[in-house]
Amino acid sequence: MTNKKVKVATVSLAGCFGCHMSFLDLDERLVELVEHVEFDRSPLTDIEHCSSDCDIGLIEGGVCNSENVHVLREFRKNCKILVAVGACAINGGLPAMRNHISLEDCLNEAYRDGIGVENAQIPNDVELPLLLDKVHPLHEVVKIDYFLPGCPPSADVFWKFLTDLLAGREPSLNYELVHFD
């Protein structure tokens, strides 16, 4: 490994930040990690946009609106390796439960017909990203190189995956790291 640190960017799209929280469960291993890794765009750094030479992009959450699409594309463009992290990124997860209901019904329930709604109207400020009619997993919008399963993936999963990549090995997760019971 050269001395140059590997650049890692992270983001949460239609997710709950649970995967990021789980990442923080690396605890003292984070100290060892930052010896080899430099964080680029990430909620951990508050850097707003990816540098053009990121090595690894970790993405939590699925794609539910136009902003998610733009952010995902920025990651794809700037990261050599793009990783779908957690159930929502891989399958759409919890937010995708709305896929069984039409978007119109969802918005009407939330902003027009719901109990206690005042000044009922569908938000239409141009600053707001528009919702896609369905929530999509990441790989339906851009090419994804790796998938880390789990809700959330445990800190050990992040550790094994990143240390494999850093050591130049093909990442591999054994059964203990991905089983659910």
Place this chain on the structure above:
Amino acid sequence: MQQFIRQLAQENDFQSTCLLKILRAIQARYFHIPKAAIEQLAPILNIPRTQIQNVIAFYSFFHFEPRGKYDILISSSITDLMVGQKELIAYFAEKLGVKIGEVRADGVVSLNNTSCTGMCDQSLAGLVNGYAITKLTKARIDEIVENVNKQLPLEQWSRDFFKVEDNIIKSGLLLNQKPIQGEALKAALERGLKETWEEISVSGLRGRGGAGFETAMKWHYASEEDAEQRYVICNADEGEPGTFKDRVLLNSYAHSVFEGMTVTAAFVGATQGFIYLRGEYLHLYDKLEAILEDRRKANLLGKNILQHGFDFDIEICLGAGAYICGEESALIESLEGKVGIPRNRPPYPVTSGYLGKPTVVKNVETYFAAANIAIHGGEWFAAFGTAKSKGTKILSISGDCVKAGIYEYPFGTTIQTVLDDCGATDVLGVQVGGPSGTFIANNEFGRKLAFEDLATGGSFIVFNNSRNILDMVHNFSHFFAHESCGFCTPCRVGTSLLKKQVDKIVEGHGSAGDIVALEELCQLIKNYSHCGLGQTAANPVLTTLERYPELYQNMLKKISYEPGFDLDKSLETARRLANRDDAAAHLAQVEE
């Protein structure tokens, strides 16, 4: 309604095993299963309400919401697509003034697609209130629309619409025999049941549904089990697209089939038999009931059959539109009034089948053959065929050929011979064994019909060079996604993902990694699914990908990636609701 349901339950002795029969009657009368009916049925049948709801949700022919008084279903089998199904159903919808899948506002008529109805030799086919209609053309559709709009009772419609032809083109060893009315039973009883079993064993008869289990072994296992009651079931849930030979056997050789069941029952010691008739063959029901009645009168069924001291009777049970019920353990579940989810095996039905009792489940054609073997002996049958596949096989041939219909061949016959006989020229390939079978290309026509080479339940669909193989793959992957029973994740999710992935490639959104992803998905579904449906659901992709990799490759864009759906279009609803059309309210389709 309360009175009606009470009566219905009473007629069925309040048995929950008769749930499908009861629901069929309710659906026919009210065009759906009303909530009140569920509430009323649950306590009197002594089953949970959820079991009834489950059953309604599971079977295609039951509905929570009313269908039209005339519920019209059009078969979307690949053979129907070949005669322009898409265009014709669109024409039908337009003339009726109803959207496909919906009920017309006046509640008179509903229209939808349905899986293969077993009429592939007389496409375009469909069902009206469960009754088969064939050879639909625009002219015929016009007449039907007129009848519907006049609300003419079904009985007054032209009988021509409901005409179902046998189309037996080539008879062989078995089809040349006259229908049997007691001869097989007499021969078996005179020879001795043990000796008759030996004849079946000598004949080498294997199951004709496709899996090919030895018939004699099944009889043997079922008879050996220690049990007070045993059952004999005839699997007439002929749902594999492209298969229709059982329909013909039941139409013209039902006596022989019933006799095969009776001989089986005599040997294994069963007193009750069932024929599980797919719902799509409702048109055969009355005829089969009459034949059973004749046989009871002739003492070929009922008590003390032919004064030989054994009792046996057969009940006809109708399915309700579920391909999976052709799998024997799912069929048994369905007979028990439940959703058709395949059981864990072992135990196999021969040891623990219907109501947990030893049960022989065989295909229509197997019983048909067994009856003839009981008369003519095992050697007579075994003289035909190959080392491991004795006798003959009845094929249902459809697709691009001059004479679609029923053909009987000794096992070991080459595909080329069959193609020559049915008048198929300029052939691209043949789907042998239906969607769950194998696609063979035109350099493989020397291959043989036999369990050793190409096993088939009878489906044989010919494609000529004007056809696009990917259209077929597309149709078959949609079929499996629709018919997956939903029990195991690899199949439930896998078949849907497979459908999506095939759609993506066929619709031209595929790119470099998509074929690899497709193959991985196929292997996953094949290796991890619970039953045969999932294990074979990827066959259409796998067998064509192996033969025509370039066909798939050519569909791919020369880019590394493209999304499989139209991103900008998926913002349309939100744009409309927010009344926006600014630049930020749009997304470009980006390729990588």
